[in-house]
Amino acid sequence: xxxxxxxxxxxxxxxxxxxxxxxxxxxxxxxxxxxxxxxxxxxxxxxxxxxxxxxxxxxxxxxxxxxxxxxxxxxxxxxxxxxxxxxxxxxxxxxxxxxxxxxxxxxxxxxxxxxxxxxxxxxxxxxxxxxxxxxxxxxxxxxxx
Amino acid sequence: xxxxxxxxxxxxxxxxxxxxxxxxxxxxxxxxxxxxxxxxxxxxxxxxxxxxxxxxxxxxxxxxxxxxxxxxxxxxxxxxxxxxxxxxxxxxxxxxxxxxxxxxxxxxxxxxxxxxxxxxxxxxxxxxxxxxxxxxxxxxxxxxxxxxxxxxxxxxxxxxxxxxxxxxxxxxxxxxxxxxxxxxxxxxxxxxxxxxxxxxxxxxxxxxxxxxxxxxxxxxxxxxxxxxxxxxxxxxxxxxxxxxxxxxxxxxxxxxxxxxxxxxxxxxxxxxxxxxxxxxxxxxxxxxxxxxxxxxxxxxxxxxxxxxxxxxxxxxxxxxxxxxxxxxxxxxxxxxxxxxxxxxxxxxxxxxxxxxxxxxxxxxxxxxxxxxxxxxxxxxxxxxxxxxxxxxxxxxxxxxxxxxxxxxxxxxxxxxxxxxxxxxxxxxxxxxxxxxxxxxxxxxxxxxxxxxxxxxxxxxxxxxxxxxxxxxxxxxxxxxxxxxxxxxxxxxxxxxxxxx
Numbered sequence: 001x002x003x004x005x006x007x008x009x010x011x012x013x014x015x016x017x018x019x020x021x022x023x024x025x026x027x028x029x030x031x032x033x034x035x036x037x038x039x040x041x042x043x044x045x046x047x048x049x050x051x052x053x054x055x056x057x058x059x060x061x062x063x064x065x066x067x068x069x070x071x072x073x074x075x076x077x078x079x080x081x082x083x084x085x086x087x088x089x090x091x092x093x094x095x096x097x098x099x100x101x102x103x104x105x106x107x108x109x110x111x112x113x114x115x116x117x118x119x120x121x122x123x124x125x126x127x128x129x130x131x132x133x134x135x136x137x138x139x140x141x142x143x144x145x
Numbered sequence: 146x147x148x149x150x151x152x153x154x155x156x157x158x159x160x161x162x163x164x165x166x167x168x169x170x171x172x173x174x175x176x177x178x179x180x181x182x183x184x185x186x187x188x189x190x191x192x193x194x195x196x197x198x199x200x201x202x203x204x205x206x207x208x209x210x211x212x213x214x215x216x217x218x219x220x221x222x223x224x225x226x227x228x229x230x231x232x233x234x235x236x237x238x239x240x241x242x243x244x245x246x247x248x249x250x251x252x253x254x255x256x257x258x259x260x261x262x263x264x265x266x267x268x269x270x271x272x273x274x275x276x277x278x279x280x281x282x283x284x285x286x287x288x289x290x291x292x293x294x295x296x297x298x299x300x301x302x303x304x305x306x307x308x309x310x311x312x313x314x315x316x317x318x319x320x321x322x323x324x325x326x327x328x329x330x331x332x333x334x335x336x337x338x339x340x341x342x343x344x345x346x347x348x349x350x351x352x353x354x355x356x357x358x359x360x361x362x363x364x365x366x367x368x369x370x371x372x373x374x375x376x377x378x379x380x381x382x383x384x385x386x387x388x389x390x391x392x393x394x395x396x397x398x399x400x401x402x403x404x405x406x407x408x409x410x411x412x413x414x415x416x417x418x419x420x421x422x423x424x425x426x427x428x429x430x431x432x433x434x435x436x437x438x439x440x441x442x443x444x445x446x447x448x449x450x451x452x453x454x455x456x457x458x459x460x461x462x463x464x465x466x467x468x469x470x471x472x473x474x475x476x477x478x479x480x481x482x483x484x485x486x487x488x489x490x491x492x493x494x495x496x497x498x499x500x501x502x503x504x505x506x507x508x509x510x511x512x513x514x515x516x517x518x519x520x521x522x523x524x525x526x527x528x529x530x531x532x533x534x535x536x537x538x539x540x541x542x543x544x545x546x547x548x549x550x551x552x553x554x555x556x557x558x559x560x561x562x563x564x565x566x567x568x569x570x571x572x573x574x575x576x577x578x579x580x581x582x583x584x585x586x587x588x589x590x591x592x593x594x595x596x597x598x599x600x601x602x603x604x605x606x607x608x609x610x611x612x613x614x615x616x617x618x619x620x621x622x623x624x625x626x627x628x629x630x631x632x633x634x635x636x637x638x639x640x641x642x643x644x645x
Contacts, residue, residue, distance in 0.1 A: 002576060010318060017325060020340060027335050031598050032606035035332045035339060038594040039325070046321035052314035061575045064371045072367050076568060079363070082547065083560035099540040105370045107536035116537045124544055132199045134552050 003057030010050030018043035071105050078102065090139040096121035148276070155503030158205055159511055167202075167210040168508050172515045175217020177530050181538065182225045184365070185234030186218035186458075186475040187581075191361045192542060194354060194482050195549030204486045205501050209508040211482055212462075215475050216268060216509065219418065219458045220516050223260045223451055224524065225531055228253060236418035236454035239426045243439065243446030250442055255389040257528075259444055260451040261520035262393055265513060266400040267452035271408045271459025272509045275466075278412075279495070279502070282467040286492035289468075291599035292611045296620035298593040301414035301470045304627035305582050313628065315578040323586015324593070326351055333591065334598055346558040353481050353587045355550055355559045359566025360573075360580045361478075362546040367571040369539045386525060389444075396448035399429055407453035411460020413627075414470040418457040425453025459509070466490050466502060470589070474581040480588055 021039035064072075082098040089097075100117030104110070128134045158164065178189030190211055197207040222237030227244035240260060247256040289297070306316030329340045330350025341347040406428055407421030429449035430439045439446045461472030462479075469490040471477040483490050488501060495502055519527070550563050573580050597611075604610030612618055 006576060014321075017340075024339055025337070027337065031334055031602050033598045033601040035335050035337060038597060039328045039339070042321050042324045042328070046318060046325065049314045049318035049321065053318070056314075058312060058315075058577060061577065063575065068371050071370050072571070075367060075370050076564060079543070079547075079564045079567075080561065083557055083564065086547075086551065086560075095544055099544055102366065102370075102540040102543050103536045106373060106539055107534065109536070112534075112536055116540055120540055120544055124541075124548065128199075128548055128552075132196065132552075133201075134199050134548070136548075 001057070002061055002063070003053045007050045007053030007055075007057070010053065011047050014043045014047035014050060017046070075102060075105050078105075087137070088140060091125055091136045092121050092138050093140070095124065147280075151499060151503045152276070152507060154499060155505075155507030158500050158504030159209065159507035164206060164209055164504070164508065165511065167206055168213045168512050169515050171210045171213025172217040172512050172519055175214035175219075176221035176224075176516065176519055176527050177217075178214065179218030179221025179234060179237075180224035180527050180530050181533070182229065182231040182531075184538075184542070185222070186215050187478050188361045188365060188542075189214055189218050190475055190478045190482075191354075191357045192546050192549060194478065194485070195358070195553040196545070197482070198485070199549070199552040204483075204488055204498075205504045207482060207486060208479075208501060208505050211479060212505060212509060213512045213515075215479065216455075216458060216512050217516060217519075218475075219268070219455050220261065220264045220520050221527065222454070223264065224257065224527055227256045227260065227447075228528055228531060236422045236457070237450075238419070239422045239450035239454075240447060242426070242450075243441070243443050246440070247442030247444070247447065252389075252442070254386045255392060256442075256447055257524045258386060258388055258521050259392050259396070260447050261517065261524060263396070263400050263403070263448040263451040264455040264520065265517045267404045267407055267455035268459055268516070269510070269513045270401075270404045271411070271456040272506065272513060274408050274456075275459050275463055275509075276506050279463050279467050282463060283492040283495045286467050288616060289492075290614075291596040291603065293614060293617045293620065294596040295593060295600060295611060296617040296624065297414070297468060297470055298589050298596070300620050300624035300627065301585065301589070302582065303624040304413055305579075305585060306628055311577065313631070315576070316582055319573070319578050319580065319582035320586045323583040323588075324590040326356065326583075326587050327590025328594070333595060346556065350591075351562065351587070352554060352559060353584070354485060354553060355563045356566050356587050357478055357481055357584055358546045358550055359563040360570035360583060362542055363563060363567025364570030364574060364580075366539050366543050367567060368574065369535050386522065388521070392444040392448075396445050399445045399448045400452040402432075403429060403449040403452035404456040407456030408460040410453070411457030411472050412463055414464045414468075414472050418454045418461065418473055418475075421457025421460070422450035422454035425456075426450040466494065466505075467492060469592070471585065474584070477581060477584050477588060481584075484588070 018040055021036050021043060024036050026034050026036065078098050078101040082094055085094040096117045099120040100113045103113035103116040125136060125138060129136055159168070175189060178184050179186060193211065193214060197210060202210065218234065219236065222232060222234040223240045223244065226232045226237045226240040227248050230241050230245040232238040232241055244256050244260060302320045306313050306320060329347055331338050331348060338348055403425035406425045410421035410424055411418065426446065426449050429445055430436050433445065461476045465471045465476040465480055469480065471480045480490065488494065488498065546563070547560065550559055570580050600610055612621060
């Protein structure tokens with residue numbers, strides 16, 4: 001079923017991509033092929049692949065259970081928050097938090113994951129700051145004055 | 146002779162204390178990365194690339210460090226194959242077949258030393274092959290025009306789809322995803338933007354390093370969360386390390402044969418090291434008189450795939466350096482490194498930047514000696530790395546990827562994009578859609594389109610121009626064979642199993 005759904009989605013996306021390519025404006029002095037042809041070709045091949053997947057699906061992949069999918073979702077959310085939190089929270093705090101979260105999601109042991117988070121945060125800060133010379137803010141800027 | 150003058154230039158570059166230190170550091174990091182299950186050479190190189198930029202290395206130094214990591218990871222992949230029965234990376238899969246049974250018989254040390262020596266033979270001879278063959282191929286590459294390059298890219302994608310995957314439609318789809326992503330941004334021929342949705346961040350296109358780190362490293366973290374880091378206990382005990390001279394002498398022809406096979410497999414754009422170790426093992430098994438011990442710990446079953454995969458790793462550098470078409474996933478990542486450093490691989494590289502090419506080759510020769518020392522007398526140290534639990538290791542991988550990409554591009558948008566690629570990579574893996582063709586598509590898509598359009602300018606829109614020269618006809622034939630042949634050979638190319 002996964003392959004059939006994916007195949008269908010691929011066909012839809014390929015058509016959308018193809019449609020997007022047709023609306024590109026052709027400059028007056030363009031080369032013989034122009035900017036449209038290559039994307040249209042790619043869209044065509046992708047659509048054919050989608051149809052093949054739809055008609056001839058492989059065996060169903062082993063999808064994880066709902067709990068595990070949720071865990072993966074949490075990890076993605078944690079990473080997105082990290083991307084936004086890196087500057088306002090400073091490197092040490094945000095890195096310790098996300099390190100702990102990822103470690104806990106892999107192996108739910110509070111002690112190990114907190115230690116991993118803090119250790120990673122401090123270790124990587126020292127490494128990046130003093131060996132690689134990156135300009136990282138250890139703490140939130142409002143704390144530093 | 147030219148060769149010696151070039152090599153002297155190379156050693157001049159490679160033997161400065163700093164470059165030498167980088168090579169040694171690269172070998173150590175590489176062996177560690179390779180020996181960790183799940184973290185293969187592509188992952189290792191992908192995570193480290195952004196850091197080489199923040200470290201301010203110049204082109205030669207960055208390349209020396211990264212190729213040492215690459216060679217090191219190829220050596221290291223065997224360690225967990227032998228001790229845990231889990232390949233440290235994909236090419237090391239074949240080493241499990243006889244390596245683990247041999248280790249279970251109490252000969253883990255012998256298996257590690259023998260495979261280390263086989264890796265050395267394969268990698269060293271392949272580096273010499275690279276040295277001899279690359280300048281010749283570079284000369285042929287001068288004859289390549291836009292039509293030939295377009296055919297060559299088709300060949301790379303076709304062999305990648307044919308050999309590297311179980312389902313051609315999925316592999317071709319992966320290529321299309323990559324090519325589609327490559328069209329995002331400013332069209333280099335006309336200067337107009339395409340598929341950016343008026344998002345400023347997309348005008349420059351999607352940085353391939355962001356895609357690479359997302360697809361390899363971030364998706365790996367998600368896979369580990371799914372498995373909760375199971376399968377990571379040491380399987381067999383490692384006894385004292387001694388050198389099994391008898392086994393080494395008995396397998397010397399095996400190693401040489403496997404090296405030749407692996408090197409040729411590596412030369413094929415897109416095929417890579419997994420094919421090298423696979424073919425080397427299969428050839429050895431079918432050519433010896435008594436193969437009843439294969440799968441039960443036959444020394445030849447360890448020497449062949451290890452020599453084969455390390456030889457393929459060297460072979461894969463040949464098309465990458467001379468034609469700009471990588472022979473494997475990891476060389477694709479190395480190509481991304483070169484392109485970011487503003488070095489265009491190809492025939493002109495050998496004339497314009499000889500210090501880069503020959504410095505690299507000399508460093509590879511040095512790296513091989515360093516790796517032999519690390520992987521034979523000091524292998525016990527690296528077997529300890531296997532005991533690091535994933536709950537500590539994987540957060541490190543995530544954080545290093547983040548800081549690496551952030552220090553490289555300084556953009557939140559790129560971090561989010563990287564996470565997006567991580568999720569995409571996870572889904573692709575689940576559905577058995579290979580991610581290496583996606584990377585290759587992103588890397589080569591721009592060149593492929595430009596060459597196609599140039600060919601059309603030259604021929605004034607006549608498509609038959611693509612099939613006019615002998616070189617392009619040859620490339621098209623190999624491309625079609627590479628894509629179609631696996632349909633018929635698939636039943637023969639089943640991976641054998643351990644028989645213990």
